Amino acid sequence: MAEIFHFKPKSEMDAERNMLEFIYKCKTELTVFGNELDWDSWRWPKAGNFTKSGAKSSTTDEADKLDDDFIDFAKAYFRYQQGHKPTGAKNELKALRTIEAALLQSNVPASIHNLSISILDNASQLMRDSYLRGSDYHGGRELERLAKFATSKKLIATDLSGWRNPISRKTDTIQTGQKAKERRDKKLPSEEALTALAEIFAANPSEPKDIFTSCVFAMLMCAPSRITEVLELPVDCEIEEIDSKGVSRYGWRFYAGKGFGADIKWIPSEMVSVAKEAIRRITRLTEESRNLAKWIETNPDKFYRHIQCPNVPDDHPLNVEQACEALGFSIDKKFSPRDSLKFMELPYCDGENTLDSCWQYAISRQPKDFPWFNREKKIKYSNALFCMQRNLIGTERGVSPVILWMPTNNVFNNDLSPRESLASNAHQSIFDRHGYLAADGKKIKLTSHQARHLLNTFAQRGGLSQLEIAKWSGRADLKQNRTYNHMSEYEMVAKAEALDTSLTLFGPSGEIDKYLPITIQEFNTLEKGAVHVTEFGVCVHDYTMTPCEKFRDCLNCHEQVCIKGDSEKLIRIKARLAKVEQQFHAAENAITEGSAGADRWYEYHKNTLDRLLELVLILENPGLEDGAQIKLRNDKSFSPLRRAIEFKLSKNEFEDTKQAKLLDDMAKLLGGGLG
Numbered sequence: 001m002a003e004i005f006h007f008k009p010k011s012e013m014d015a016e017r018n019m020l021e022f023i024y025k026c027k028t029e030l031t032v033f034g035n036e037l038d039w040d041s042w043r044w045p046k047a048g049n050f051t052k053s054g055a056k057s058s059t060t061d062e063a064d065k066l067d068d069d070f071i072d073f074a075k076a077y078f079r080y081q082q083g084h085k086p087t088g089a090k091n092e093l094k095a096l097r098t099i100e101a102a103l104l105q106s107n108v109p110a111s112i113h114n115l116s117i118s119i120l121d122n123a124s125q126l127m128r129d130s131y132l133r134g135s136d137y138h139g140g141r142e143l144e145r146l147a148k149f150a151t152s153k154k155l156i157a158t159d160l161s162g163w164r165n166p167i168s169r170k171t172d173t174i175q176t177g178q179k180a181k182e183r184r185d186k187k188l189p190s191e192e193a194l195t196a197l198a199e200i201f202a203a204n205p206s207e208p209k210d211i212f213t214s215c216v217f218a219m220l221m222c223a224p225s226r227i228t229e230v231l232e233l234p235v236d237c238e239i240e241e242i243d244s245k246g247v248s249r250y251g252w253r254f255y256a257g258k259g260f261g262a263d264i265k266w267i268p269s270e271m272v273s274v275a276k277e278a279i280r281r282i283t284r285l286t287e288e289s290r291n292l293a294k295w296i297e298t299n300p301d302k303f304y305r306h307i308q309c310p311n312v313p314d315d316h317p318l319n320v321e322q323a324c325e326a327l328g329f330s331i332d333k334k335f336s337p338r339d340s341l342k343f344m345e346l347p348y349c350d351g352e353n354t355l356d357s358c359w360q361y362a363i364s365r366q367p368k369d370f371p372w373f374n375r376e377k378k379i380k381y382s383n384a385l386f387c388m389q390r391n392l393i394g395t396e397r398g399v400s401p402v403i404l405w406m407p408t409n410n411v412f413n414n415d416l417s418p419r420e421s422l423a424s425n426a427h428q429s430i431f432d433r434h435g436y437l438a439a440d441g442k443k444i445k446l447t448s449h450q451a452r453h454l455l456n457t458f459a460q461r462g463g464l465s466q467l468e469i470a471k472w473s474g475r476a477d478l479k480q481n482r483t484y485n486h487m488s489e490y491e492m493v494a495k496a497e498a499l500d501t502s503l504t505l506f507g508p509s510g511e512i513d514k515y516l517p518i519t520i521q522e523f524n525t526l527e528k529g530a531v532h533v534t535e536f537g538v539c540v541h542d543y544t545m546t547p548c549e550k551f552r553d554c555l556n557c558h559e560q561v562c563i564k565g566d567s568e569k570l571i572r573i574k575a576r577l578a579k580v581e582q583q584f585h586a587a588e589n590a591i592t593e594g595s596a597g598a599d600r601w602y603e604y605h606k607n608t609l610d611r612l613l614e615l616v617l618i619l620e621n622p623g624l625e626d627g628a629q630i631k632l633r634n635d636k637s638f639s640p641l642r643r644a645i646e647f648k649l650s651k652n653e654f655e656d657t658k659q660a661k662l663l664d665d666m667a668k669l670l671g672g673g674l675g
Contacts, residue, residue: 024549033046033079039075051097053130066096067104077096094383112179118159144163196378201218209394211285215281218277222274222278227413233252237279250266279385282385293380307401309326326402327344328403339341354519367404384611413447416447416448431443555608559631564624580612587602
């Protein structure tokens with residue numbers, strides 16, 4: 001029988017050699033996740049687990065680990081990327097899991113050498129099926145990044161650098177109507193909570209837990225920061241410089257998350273005094289804790305002589321009371337000295353403990369990563385602003401004079417809201433301790449992230465550029481600014497009009513008499529723009545740009561302007577509301593019965609019903625003066641103004657840079673459908 005063989009192109013052989021070298025170097029030369037990392041394990045503590053898509057993160061079943069043909073590349077790629085650009089989300093694992101699943105589903109060996117466009121397409125579909133909306137987009141971006149990386153490093157023979165993430169970004173939340181207002185309110189702190197915390201801070205509380213919570217929130221209100229960033233500040237974070245105008249500026253040196261790196265966040269002048277006072281109080285509260293940390297670093301074998309420490313030699317036998325004093329164990333009617341020592345699994349008879357033995361116990365109870373408070377940021381406990389002794393901000397047990405501890409975001413957030421899962425009076429928030437309740441009598445709730453949303457919204461209102469807002473917030477991606485912008489639609493329109501006073505986005509700026517139709521003389525006095533009367537108000541569509549694309553559907557058109565006080569038009573709007581309600585309920589029934597196409601009619605009538613309810617609510621609002629012009633936004637409608645602006649920007653033919661910038665700003669503002 002004739003001998004045969006499978007010819008392997010040189011490109012494939014080169015790719016295999018490159019892959020083996022890449023894996024070897026990542027395994028032997030990289031120190032990301034520590035020198036003690038067990039490469040052969042498929043579970044890397046505090047790093048990630050190399051499990052199949054859909055497997056539980058806590059699984060220990062070997063059947064859930066990635067395929068043997070794929071797992072070494074997955075480990076190498078994950079370690080390499082996290083070393084060059086560490087992230088908290090670690091989306092590399094999403095991409096690796098879905099690629100492995102797509103390879104296995106295609107009945108080919110789960111080797112990265114078999115990666116292709118079809119495999120990437122299947123992986124992106126698995127990404128949609130496996131992750132929530134929004135999270136799948138970021139996973140898709142990582143698929144694209146992996147394809148480009150494997151191609152550029154010649155780890156595969158196929159060129160996949162042209163493949164693009166097919167998963168679209170989650171659309172921005174519509175910012176009109178009552179539901180949108182409720183959504184914004186949930187992400188912003190209530191005025192009651194802000195006032196309460198401001199009063200508590202101004203009262204200069206003496207209890208450590210109150211000092212901690214009030215000062216941390218005050219700091220969050222000084223610069224848009226994540227709670228983890230604040231809690232990881234060094235004690236020497238403050239910085240003051242003279243700017244180009246000779247004015248002294250005050251800020252904090254942060255190491256921000258999400259890829260922005262180290263930076264200085266400058267504090268607005270109005271908040272400088274608050275910022276300095278908060279830092280001063282926390283520094284004073286945690287000073288003794290840093291002294292302890294410094295002692296342990298320099299004297300790891302010698303007991304720390306705190307105020308309550310017995311004045312005896314280190315090797316002198318201690319009675320049980322002295323041992324408890326040395327370790328800071330609380331003694332009361334419930335726990336005797338012997339009980340306290342026994343509970344901590346220490347000798348509980350007189351003469352069995354010394355300061356030396358107590359110190360060995362204390363050293364064994366120090367934080368795992370001591371002396372590092374944050375190894376990545378090179379911050380030690382001895383230089384951490386929030387370095388604390390154990391139970392320093394506790395309310396039940398005594399403060400440990402010899403054991404260190406660091407507060408977490410959960411510790412802070414738990415003190416801002418009631419914990420309804422616990423029994424009554426088992427937990428008291430800072431508001432409960434100081435007797436603050438909401439206007440409806442309920443307990444006040446707050447989260448650390450609401451302050452960040454509020455400051456970002458203030459920055460948007462104040463006119464900071466998107467780059468400045470992102471930098472101030474420690475954000476690498478400018479697009480993420482949109483998530484934190486909670487300006488109402490009316491504020492957005494006013495901001496757009498402020499860019500150019502000749503622009504009017506709410507239709508004609510002249511006063512329209514509530515008795516319509518209007519006369520020729522009144523029409524001629526309008527500032528500009530074509531206007532014609534409709535059965536519900538007036539239409540401000542510019543027919544020089546395009547014919548009407550919402551014919552006989554005025555109530556779903558963003559160019560429809562209704563006039564407050566026109567009772568006849570209000571009657572017509574209410575009559576239309578009654579008809580739409582009937583159609584909406586009929587569409588609901590049709591969906592229940594399984595009628596084809598009913599879902600599209602349902603969505604249309606639901607959108608129209610929501611708009612009509614909102615419009616009636618506004619037109620019947622007694623706080624709105626007659627003659628006011630009301631225009632509802634519709635993100636789904638066509639905007640010729642926005643299209644014209646984007647077309648001009650795409651041409652990039654501007655001699656006047658100010659004009660280009662103005663149009664660019666307008667395009668951003670109109671991106672939400674305000675045009």
